[in-house]
Amino acid sequence: MSDLLDLSAVEARAALDAKSISATELTTAYIAAAEETAALNNYVLLTPDHALAMAAKADARLAKGEAGLLEGVPLGVKDLFCTNGVQTTACSRILDGFTPPYESTVTANLWDAGAVMIGKLNCDEFAMGSANETSAFGPAISPWQGADKTDLVPGGSSGGSASAVAARSALMTTGTDTGGSIRQPAAFCGVVGLKPTYGRCSRWGIVAFASSLDQAGPITRDVADNALMLQAMASHDARDSTSSDVPLQDVVAAVRQGVKGMKIGVPREYVMDGMDGDVVALWQQGQDWLRQAGAELVDVSLPHTKYALPTYYIIAPAEASSNLARYDGVRYGLRVEAGSLDEMYEATRAVGFGEEVQRRILVGTYVLSAGYYDAYYLKAQKVRRLIKQDFDTAFASVDALLTPATPTAAFPVGRKIDDPVVNFLNDVFTVPANLAGLPGLSVPAGLNADGLPLGLQVLGRPYDEASLYRVGGVLEAAASFTATPARRAGGAK
């Protein structure tokens, strides 16, 4: 069985096409893997019957030679994507018992491509968090372990998604990224995560957090799998008015294209207090790898970088406070009965939303309120433009940027921090790409002194995912990251 789990998605597809394995065998192995690693709490719902039915259909299409791009590939779905007839909660009590009567565009694309759904994955409540600790289902845990075998966070908000790929309980998973929620957990778990260009993947049917920042993307074991999954996920969708019709490049070919002749920028402002020395060293190592592969490394400046986090923590809560106004106990989800209509709203939202979500709704409502709108929200929108202009200027002279993915490696579950601002710093290197709408790729590139994975991030021009995969492919080959976590399926107990 563990042989089946060793295959990447590209390898599994080849084996399925060659009829040396069946989709049913592969799916059965992944269901068993998910059950074996249940203690990691990655899945909030397993759908084995559904998975086996999909696998049987995949086998039938394979037999007829009608295989799709992801035919027979076992895949996990972040519980933020609406799945027709399958519970979807955004890991919040307020969506307790919600069963969507429709399918998100991204998951529909994946099923059309032949992928098999293993289950729904844990995440931070409404994708608000960087450690998967705000989930109503309890924290997801990384298959990597700290000193003395302490439990580590998988990152967040797509923590269950990244942890499941690392634990081999899904071959690939969907994530969403509003401020780093794909790239940061991918880095913490030693897997590959892409936040595509804003507009590349449809937001239709995904529970909304901050609509001008949210973007769905793939989390996979390697860079080639990632490009394959993006190709299946991305589409122009009339039901999302911000969806783009710019054609996707040949991203699968880009992975092996190399970086000869590319200009790669290194932003001098991406150095901060509290960064691990190992992260700084890895960043330098990454630059050396790219230079040796024929790229030209260029020093660039993104002067407004330090303002990205405070800008994000105005815009994201503002949009969230509007988006989450819909949860009122009337049409779906949780309802807590109380005397009057207003009291019913209050009781429902007080019980249904967790602390972090309530905090962000309060901040968002405050910065949008009449007396403070100009001072906070409008100001943040202006600074957002300056941040985007920094990138526009940089990309006039370079093809991509290389940065660390996170300032540190993963930290222990339950780490107590009184100041929420300290937790926000996890996202310091990832947030700017969301504000500017740029694609960003996180690639595992090394281990720190404690043996925990670290990632490098590649940022690119809008709609130029191909350049990210060119750089990512070179980094992956140079790093030859083969370390695996102890608590993976089939791993040493």
Added chain:
Amino acid sequence: MASELNGILDWIAELNEVPTDNVEPLASVTGHALPMRNDMVTDGDCVDTVLANVPEGASGFFVVPKVVE
């Protein structure tokens, strides 16, 4: 929570040091105008689907506590 919120508000006030006098606010990064569609009904006749997840419903309606005295 009050002290945490004050901490967040103090922190985001950092933006005041950025000069933005002649900067237009940025609301969308797509760079294209929102597409228009024909003004016609594309969905409907699905009351049961709409009410499938309702916490309390009756006769094809959502039910809420009494709001008119």
